[in-house]
Amino acid sequence: MASILLRQRRVSALGVSRILQDNGDSLRLQMESKFGTFSSIGVMIRKYSSGRDPAKFDFTDLTCPHTWYPNARKKNRKVFLHVGPTNSGKTYHALKRLQSSASGIYCGPLRLLAWEVSKRLNKAKVPCDLITGQEKVEVEGAKHKAVTVEMADVNADYHCAIVDEIQMLGCKTRGFSFTRALLGIAADELHLCGDAAAVPLIQELLQVTGDDVQVQTYERLSPLVPLEVPLGSFSNIRTGDCLVTFSRKGIYGLKKKIEHGGKHLCSVVYGSLPPETRTRQATRFNDESSEFDVLVASDAIGMGLNLNISRIIFSTLRKFDGFERRDLTVSEIKQIAGRAGRYGSKFPEGQVTCLDADDLPLLHSSLKSPSPILEQAGLFPSFDLMFMYSRLQPKKGLYQILEHFLENAKLSENYFISNCEELLKVASVVDQLPLGLQDKYLFCISPVDMDDEISSQGLVQFAENYSKKGLVRLREIFTPGTLQVPKTHPALKELESIHKVLELYVWLSFRLEESFPDHELASSQKAICSMLIEEFLERFGGQRPRSRKKLTSRPSLDSLIAKRKREYLYD
Numbered sequence: 001m002a003s004i005l006l007r008q009r010r011v012s013a014l015g016v017s018r019i020l021q022d023n024g025d026s027l028r029l030q031m032e033s034k035f036g037t038f039s040s041i042g043v044m045i046r047k048y049s050s051g052r053d054p055a056k057f058d059f060t061d062l063t064c065p066h067t068w069y070p071n072a073r074k075k076n077r078k079v080f081l082h083v084g085p086t087n088s089g090k091t092y093h094a095l096k097r098l099q100s101s102a103s104g105i106y107c108g109p110l111r112l113l114a115w116e117v118s119k120r121l122n123k124a125k126v127p128c129d130l131i132t133g134q135e136k137v138e139v140e141g142a143k144h145k146a147v148t149v150e151m152a153d154v155n156a157d158y159h160c161a162i163v164d165e166i167q168m169l170g171c172k173t174r175g176f177s178f179t180r181a182l183l184g185i186a187a188d189e190l191h192l193c194g195d196a197a198a199v200p201l202i203q204e205l206l207q208v209t210g211d212d213v214q215v216q217t218y219e220r221l222s223p224l225v226p227l228e229v230p231l232g233s234f235s236n237i238r239t240g241d242c243l244v245t246f247s248r249k250g251i252y253g254l255k256k257k258i259e260h261g262g263k264h265l266c267s268v269v270y271g272s273l274p275p276e277t278r279t280r281q282a283t284r285f286n287d288e289s290s291e292f293d294v295l296v297a298s299d300a301i302g303m304g305l306n307l308n309i310s311r312i313i314f315s316t317l318r319k320f321d322g323f324e325r326r327d328l329t330v331s332e333i334k335q336i337a338g339r340a341g342r343y344g345s346k347f348p349e350g351q352v353t354c355l356d357a358d359d360l361p362l363l364h365s366s367l368k369s370p371s372p373i374l375e376q377a378g379l380f381p382s383f384d385l386m387f388m389y390s391r392l393q394p395k396k397g398l399y400q401i402l403e404h405f406l407e408n409a410k411l412s413e414n415y416f417i418s419n420c421e422e423l424l425k426v427a428s429v430v431d432q433l434p435l436g437l438q439d440k441y442l443f444c445i446s447p448v449d450m451d452d453e454i455s456s457q458g459l460v461q462f463a464e465n466y467s468k469k470g471l472v473r474l475r476e477i478f479t480p481g482t483l484q485v486p487k488t489h490p491a492l493k494e495l496e497s498i499h500k501v502l503e504l505y506v507w508l509s510f511r512l513e514e515s516f517p518d519h520e521l522a523s524s525q526k527a528i529c530s531m532l533i534e535e536f537l538e539r540f541g542g543q544r545p546r547s548r549k550k551l552t553s554r555p556s557l558d559s560l561i562a563k564r565k566r567e568y569l570y571d
């Protein structure tokens with residue numbers, strides 16, 4: 001007892017409120033934090049050095065991340081790995097289990113996927129909450145949740161859990177959230193859906209957890225045929241085709257060329273379009289009665305959208321990935337090509353080809369090759385480790401703390417530290433402001449695009465105003481009522497960036513409700529933004545075919561907003 005009290009006094013220097021458990025060579029500590037899932041943080045500290053003095057514990061030792069999740073470790077989880085190509089029914093089977101379980105959680109990589117699952121479960125009379133970084137829709141009596149993977153609650157207890165697109169644990173930026181869900185979700189049954197390339201790594205990571213791991217392999221439900229000939233000419237484009245390219249300029253260029261032929265109208269899907277706009281573009285393309293029968297898209301079609309594509313046509317097999325222009329990887333080619341020919345759609349057989357004959361050999365060889373095995377999973381030091389480290393080094397800002405972890409982290413060979421470079425960019429901004437570590441960290445993990453000037457400027461202003469007054473009114477940086485339908489591509493790009501800023505405000509308003517009180521206003525302006533973008537896509541995005549009749553007159557923005565609100569979730 002005396003030794004526990006002594007140790008209690010020692011660790012209080014770290015900002016730890018109490019020792020929950022001390023079993024000799026490990027401690028579980030509790031600290032207070034205002035972040036949702038961190039509200040009561042348990043940290044399992046192993047093998048602390050130097051005479052077992054917690055103050056000398058090496059917080060950069062990240063070799064045993066499975067010990068960070070005591071709730072999951074109390075369970076003997078049954079882990080089912082559903083693996084196979086796209087369109088093979090992996091998620092379908094996992095969702096059936098979720099639907100028939102007494103309680104559960106679905107974790108997906110995109111808001112669109114979480115939306116779809118919550119909608120599906122609610123329709124099947126299984127009440128299901130929807131929780132993403134942007135919204136929280138609670139349904140009475142719900143014991144199920146559909147969430148984006150970052151929102152997965154590792155403190156709750158579930159009968160069944162799904163982590164979709166699990167191969168994303170190897171993603172450079174978001175991998176750590178998938179690893180956290182994999183190691184941390186406390187469920188009797190954990191279903192992981194994704195690419196077979198992730199199997200050996202997951203088996204290795206779960207060796208230390210004591211979970212029972214079973215692999216279920218799936219085959220594609222509908223055939224995918226790589227064509228021997230390229231498209232040749234744009235006059236060969238037909239209904240159900242999807243042209244793939246990787247720049248917004250390329251997308252609008254192809255749209256213009258196709259529509260110039262006078263036979264087709266194109267929907268577009270690319271990453272910086274608001275998610276709801278992407279969904280509506282996809283719906284319009286899928287709708288047989290719509291005039292928009294061809295899709296021009298980036299790799300944003302690879303996940304999340306239900307698309308009735310007959311043929312994928314790669315306009316290029318190279319893309320700029322933020323650092324360099326490079327060939328697409330085998331996994332990228334397979335993920336995109338696999339979107340052709342959806343099971344149960346009007347195009348049950350998918351075809352894939354290229355615009356240029358020179359690209360065909362790479363396309364064919366990639367489709368025949370297995371995806372390279374994933375070697376490492378993303379990991380990120382939990383906030384509590386950084387917080388405790390900061391107590392020992394009170395003069396260090398968040399940038400230096402992150403840098404310290406990035407440089408000194410001790411990792412097993414199965415892990416890499418993900419997203420640190422991105423967070424460093426934000427940390428260097430927020431470190432200039434008189435904010436506490438928790439607030440700085442919150443701004444760092446917010447969905448800001450630091451490569452987008454307007455989006456990053458929005459973050460700086462929100463953080464500055466918050467640090468000065470503790471209150472951030474949307475009107476201080478944005479005048480509602482001034483948004484207009486863009487008339488040029490630069491104006492469209494600007495509107496996409498404004499959408500990102502409004503999205504950021506909404507995200508912050510969920511976490512700092514009192515300081516960011518204009519949640520409703522930001523949400524409605526965000527909806528208007530995406531509608532104006534869609535208006536641009538209809539009016540100016542390309543050229544209406546001469547042979548087609550004009551669309552009937554368009555409804556007013558107000559009536560569209562009201563309609564979209566009604567449609568949301570339970571249509």
Ligand SMILES: Nc1ncnc2c1ncn2[C@@H]1O[C@H](COP(=O)(O)OP(=O)(O)OP(=O)(O)O)[C@@H](O)[C@H]1O
Nearest residue numbers: 084085086087088089090091092093193221343344
């Ligand atoms: N047994 C089945 N009966 C009816 N429909 C099915 C069945 N299996 C799958 N489907 C449908 O086929 C489509 C593809 O299935 P699903 O999304 O589960 O594939 P997936 O392998 O998870 O693909 P992805 O990797 O692209 O997510 C979905 O529309 C799904 O509802």
